[in-house]
Amino acid sequence: MTELMVQTEGLTKRYGRGDHSRLAVDGVSMTVRRGEVYGFLGPNGAGKTTTLRMMLGLVRPTAGSVSVLGRPAGRPDVTARVGALVEGPGFYPYLSGRDNLLVMARYRGLGEAAVADALERVDLASRGADRFKSYSLGMKQRLGVASALMGDPELIVLDEPTNGLDPAGMADMRALIVALARAGQTVLLSSHLLAEVQEICDRVGVIADGRLLRESTVADLRGHASLRLRAEPLDRALAVASRVAGDDAVRLEQDRLALDLPAAAAPELVRQLVADQVDVLELAVVERTLEEVFFEMTNHPIPETEEAVR
Amino acid sequence: MKATDAMRSTRAELLRLRRWPAVWVTLGAWTALALMFGYVFGYLAYKTGDNSFSNEGQTMYSVLHDLMPVSVPDVLLQGMPMFGGALMMVLGAIVAGSGYGWGTWKTVFTQGPSRAATLAGSLAATTVFVVGTVLFTLVLYLGVSLTIAVTESQDVVWPSAGSLAESTLAGVLVLEMWALAGFALGTLARGPALSVGLGLVWALVVENLLRGVGNLLGAVEALTHVLPGTAAGSLVGSIIGVDAGGGTPGVVDTISGTQAAWTVLAYVVALPLLSLALVRRRDVAS
Incomplete structure (x- = not known):
């Protein structure tokens, strides 16, 4: 049993030739481990879908390599163990949702029980007999996920699975992915919605303009929490804060102090402030959202991104 | 390519083709046209004695003879080079081409079977429909001609098994070739519309024009000898014969039956x- 479900090395895709060529994916090296929910994060057009297509053998890399389940991507024995929904659900419009899954089940060599089970899991059992073309965007998306789930594949690749879903549908989809992860399935999830990834992913890879900017756990990416303090008088508060956190770890932000201290340091800080007759008006633990980190990363691309990846 | 994967793909394709209204519309159009040109017009002409286009220069006896069971092998083939081929080309083109716009090939290619196995399955399923169409038409014709024979109190003379088999085989070959041509065009164009359009213009117009020009230019004539329409028409022509006055559209004797x-x-x-x-x-x- 391989522990690396997906491994890419310098994966590159260039569309077109000569002056008009476009580098869609540029030297992406990433790994997805067994049993994790991996968030593949990036703005639209960043190269997420092209990378996923190369992992599934739909698109041939220009350079670099990609192995899935320890074997070269796209081989029949690999694809059979991977379930995928890539760039929107592709189904026969004239067939019912159930018949569409039945066709795919036949390709996979699965029985009708797998179809019924998959429809149940995405809450489409009651609409299974309706034609695909009569489905709403959200239902089409759910059918795509159902197709990816059929036969309990070892790796499930979902490209923007919440596209077109309403807030309730999004919550259902998140719950479904979490349930899959609990059941031991590995999920590779791409998204441009950061909040979504933040809640359910173990690790994330951030891609922009075809380059993988960073790959790490969500917690590492967000960095440590910090404290925000509002207290009077300010000058005495600043003195105390500097004593507790160190001079370099305190910044003045308008009428507040920002301290690079973990949440666990809050009680001690308050004790010291009170002992020095400082009135504590407000103390908050502030965590950066993935969104803030993300914009920091994509708006000011770090020159040594290669280093950041390694 | 594994045989089990090709088998799974065939079963999957058969399921989605069987439930596709467009397939039945195409095959229904063939059946309706074949029945009309094969029997309905001829029978009406016989009953009314009109000199319509389909019995020009024929005696009433020969009109009736064409409607009898013994003529089924000829009638089976006469519509195939022209509209039979055109409709099968449409079938092949929609089977191969539609999946690109719908994104279904993308979904299918991520299911497990290799692309070769998937394609083999799709072609096998299409072939099942082509062969089924020829056999259904054969049975239908035998039934209709028998009914006419009984209605008109004629002696029922069955065609020989050899000539039935020959016509059936030739019919399958011709229709299969056009279906495969449509499939290749649909794959090439990655969509049904352009491939159907170009294919029909080719099969119905361009080849006929080229055969016309070929009478004047040697180089063009050599080219027409290897074109699919000429081959299909000549194969059918070698079996059912070509009428002196032009006869059935598409049925020609440009090259020998064997060639x-x-x-x-x-x-x-x-x-x-x-x-x-x-x-x-x-x-x-996509």
Whole structure:
């Protein structure tokens, strides 16, 4: 049993030739481990879908390599163990949702029980007999996920699975992915919605303009929490804060102090402030959202991104 | 390519083709046209004694003879080079081409079976429909001609098993070739519309024009001898004969029956290989 479900090395895709060529994916090296929910994060057009297509053998890399389940991507024995929904659900419009899954089940060599089970899991059992073309965007998306789930594949690749879903549908989809992860399935999830990834992913890879900017756990990416303090008088508060956190770890932000201290340091800080007759008006633990980190990363691309990846 | 994967793909394709209204519309159009040109017009002409286009210069006896069971092998083939082929080309083109716009090939290619196995399955399923169409038409014709014979109190003379088998085989070859041509065009164009349009213009117009020009220019004539329409028409013409006055559209005697049969067979082998080469090589980007 391989522990690396997906491994890419310098994966590159260039569309077109000569002056008009476009580098869609540029030297992406990433790994997805067994049993994790991996968030593949990036703005639209960043190269997420092209990378996923190369992992599934739909698109041939220009350079670099990609192995899935320890074997070269796209081989029949690999694809059979991977379930995928890539760039929107592709189904026969004239067939019912159930018949569409039945066709795919036949390709996979699965029985009708797998179809019924998959429809149940995405809450489409009651609409299974309706034609695909009569489905709403959200239902089409759910059918795509159902197709990816059929036969309990070892790796499930979902490209923007919440596209077109309403807030309730999004919550259902998140719950479904979490349930899959609990059941031991590995999920590779791409998204441009950061909040979504933040809640359910173990690790994330951030891609922009075809380059993988960073790959790490969500917690590492967000960095440590910090404290925000509002207290009077300010000058005495600043003195105390500097004593507790160190001079370099305190910044003045308008009428507040920002301290690079973990949440666990809050009680001690308050004790010291009170002992020095400082009135504590407000103390908050502030965590950066993935969104803030993300914009920091994509708006000011770090020159040594290669280093950041390694 | 594993045999089990090709088998699974065939079963999957049969399911989705069987439940596709467009397939039945296409095959229904063939049945309706075949029945009309094969029997309805001829029978009406016989009953009313009109000199309509389909019985020009024929005696009433020969009109009735064409409607009898003994003529089924000829009637079966006469519509195939022209509209039979055109409709099968439409079938092949929609089977191969529609999946690109719908994104279904993308979904299918991520299920497990290799692209070669998937393509083999799709072609096998299409072939099942082509063969089924020929056999259904044969049975239908036998039934209709028998009914006419009984109604008109004629002696029922059955065609020989040999001539029935020959016509059926030739029919399958011709229709299969056009279906495979449609499939290759649909794969090439990655959509049904352009491939159906170009294919029909080719089969119905361009080949006839080229045969016309070929009478004047030697080089063009040599070219027309290897074209699919000429081959199909000549194969049918060698079996049912070509009327002096032009006769049935598309039925010709440009090349010999043997050469025609080999040419059609060559297309039946080469066209799937073309589709396979395209499908295996390409990126699936939509």
